[in-house]
Amino acid sequence: MRPGATDVAALDAADPLRRTRDLFELPPGIIYLDGNSLGPPPKAVFAALDQAVRHEWGAGLIRSWNDAGWFTLTDTLGDRIGHLIGAAAGQTVVTDSTSINVYKALHAALTLRPDRRTIIAERDSFPTDLYMAESVAASRQDVTLRLAAEPSSLTSLIDGETAVVLLNHVDYRTGALRDIPDLTSCAHAAGAVVIWDLCHSAGVVPIDLDACGADFAVGCAYKYLNGGPGAPAFVFAARRHHDSIVQPLSGWWTHDRPFAMESNHRPAAGIRRMLCGTQPILSLRALGAALDLLDGVEIAAIRRKSLGLTRLFMELVEPLCSAFGGRIVTPRADNERGSQVAIAHENAYAVVQALIARGVIGDFRAPDIMRFGFAPLYLSYREVVDAAATLQDVLEGGAWRDPKFAARALVT
Numbered sequence: 001m002r003p004g005a006t007d008v009a010a011l012d013a014a015d016p017l018r019r020t021r022d023l024f025e026l027p028p029g030i031i032y033l034d035g036n037s038l039g040p041p042p043k044a045v046f047a048a049l050d051q052a053v054r055h056e057w058g059a060g061l062i063r064s065w066n067d068a069g070w071f072t073l074t075d076t077l078g079d080r081i082g083h084l085i086g087a088a089a090g091q092t093v094v095t096d097s098t099s100i101n102v103y104k105a106l107h108a109a110l111t112l113r114p115d116r117r118t119i120i121a122e123r124d125s126f127p128t129d130l131y132m133a134e135s136v137a138a139s140r141q142d143v144t145l146r147l148a149a150e151p152s153s154l155t156s157l158i159d160g161e162t163a164v165v166l167l168n169h170v171d172y173r174t175g176a177l178r179d180i181p182d183l184t185s186c187a188h189a190a191g192a193v194v195i196w197d198l199c200h201s202a203g204v205v206p207i208d209l210d211a212c213g214a215d216f217a218v219g220c221a222y223k224y225l226n227g228g229p230g231a232p233a234f235v236f237a238a239r240r241h242h243d244s245i246v247q248p249l250s251g252w253w254t255h256d257r258p259f260a261m262e263s264n265h266r267p268a269a270g271i272r273r274m275l276c277g278t279q280p281i282l283s284l285r286a287l288g289a290a291l292d293l294l295d296g297v298e299i300a301a302i303r304r305k306s307l308g309l310t311r312l313f314m315e316l317v318e319p320l321c322s323a324f325g326g327r328i329v330t331p332r333a334d335n336e337r338g339s340q341v342a343i344a345h346e347n348a349y350a351v352v353q354a355l356i357a358r359g360v361i362g363d364f365r366a367p368d369i370m371r372f373g374f375a376p377l378y379l380s381y382r383e384v385v386d387a388a389a390t391l392q393d394v395l396e397g398g399a400w401r402d403p404k405f406a407a408r409a410l411v412t
């Protein structure tokens with residue numbers, strides 16, 4: 001049922017997160033439904049970067065590695081992200097990209113299970129995870145990658161040969177949410193190690209890695225954590241694994257005493273084993289300012305609003321889908337979806353471009369998915385209604401048929 005104007009106004013008025021929008025720099029006239037791909041800049045980032053460039057870099061010069069705490073930002077920021085994903089301090093670092101962290105975690109996990117030969121992943125995983133798994137399998141004798149064709153067939157593939165299971169917490173296309181405790185215990189029961197890709201859930205879905213005995217997790221900081229384009233990613237490894245971690249990108253930052261300049265590698269104790277080399281300090285500073293924004297905000301409150309926004313959007317676009325050949329592929333059950341709504345449509349690319357031209361920014365994922373991400377920190381229920389109305393307008397009026405909307409850009 002369509003909510004009336006007053007219902008939506010009431011929802012926004014009662015929203016405990018309604019004030020956090022003012023902490024973001026968002027262009028006027030835009031409804032931003034792509035924070036699941038790239039979060040917008042928190043206003044505090046501008047001052048943080050100015051301070052980092054002028055004072056830490058400009059005035060402090062190389063002294064800032066010590067004086068400004070640059071060298072340990074990987075750990076201090078890691079702990080702050082750890083807090084958001086239910087990991088006690090000392091188990092998470094911010095470093096490298098998610099792709100690289102998947103690579104390191106896969107090798108580390110295989111080393112924990114030297115007598116086992118199989119990596120299991122899902123065919124519909126985000127491609128970089130699969131590409132990394134392929135290359136790890138290719139680099140190790142006798143290791144093979146097996147892909148589950150359907151989420152339902154995943155658990156039947158896990159057996160006594162399985163060394164590691166690599167899973168996305170939220171399916172990047174459909175928005176389907178996996179059950180971390182359940183799948184982790186299923187893999188553990190078979191003696192396997194699990195790596196969770198939290199790219200689409202960190203900062204927006206409650207996660208309790210320690211409580212479910214998770215092994216490894218990775219994720220990026222430029223989506224719901226708003227760390228900026230190309231922000232360094234994070235990697236979590238459970239403390240119980242630290243002494244056994246062997247990963248192939250052991251650079252000088254993973255050395256026990258990096259400034260001893262020894263010619264042989266001696267791994268550091270703890271989670272710093274998952275680092276590699278020098279990190280982009282300015283990006284880390286931007287991420288730090290973005291994380292400040294989450295201080296004091298309950299993930300449970302974010303989740304409640306996220307479910308409200310996605311539920312409302314699905315209610316509003318359902319009739320449009322029936323009328324215009326679309327299909328909502330995101331699960332309707334609250335406990336089965338992340339923070340996005342995906343609609344399969346034959347002309348998804350052109351429809352998304354027509355929406356963007358009207359100020360509603362979502363994105364397209366091949367082969368036929370329109371994706372709309374709902375970031376509770378800066379979206380209102382009013383915008384959900386307006387975005388659905390714009391979609392209706394584009395579909396009813398056929399604006400998407402303009403040939404200019406069919407031309408594929410380099411980045412979709």
Ligand SMILES: Cc1ncc(COP(=O)(O)O)c(C=O)c1O
Binds near residue numbers: 200233
């Ligand atoms: C689920 C998932 N994993 C991994 C990545 C890739 O991360 P990166 O390009 O930062 O290595 C993405 C990027 O969108 C993603 O959505």
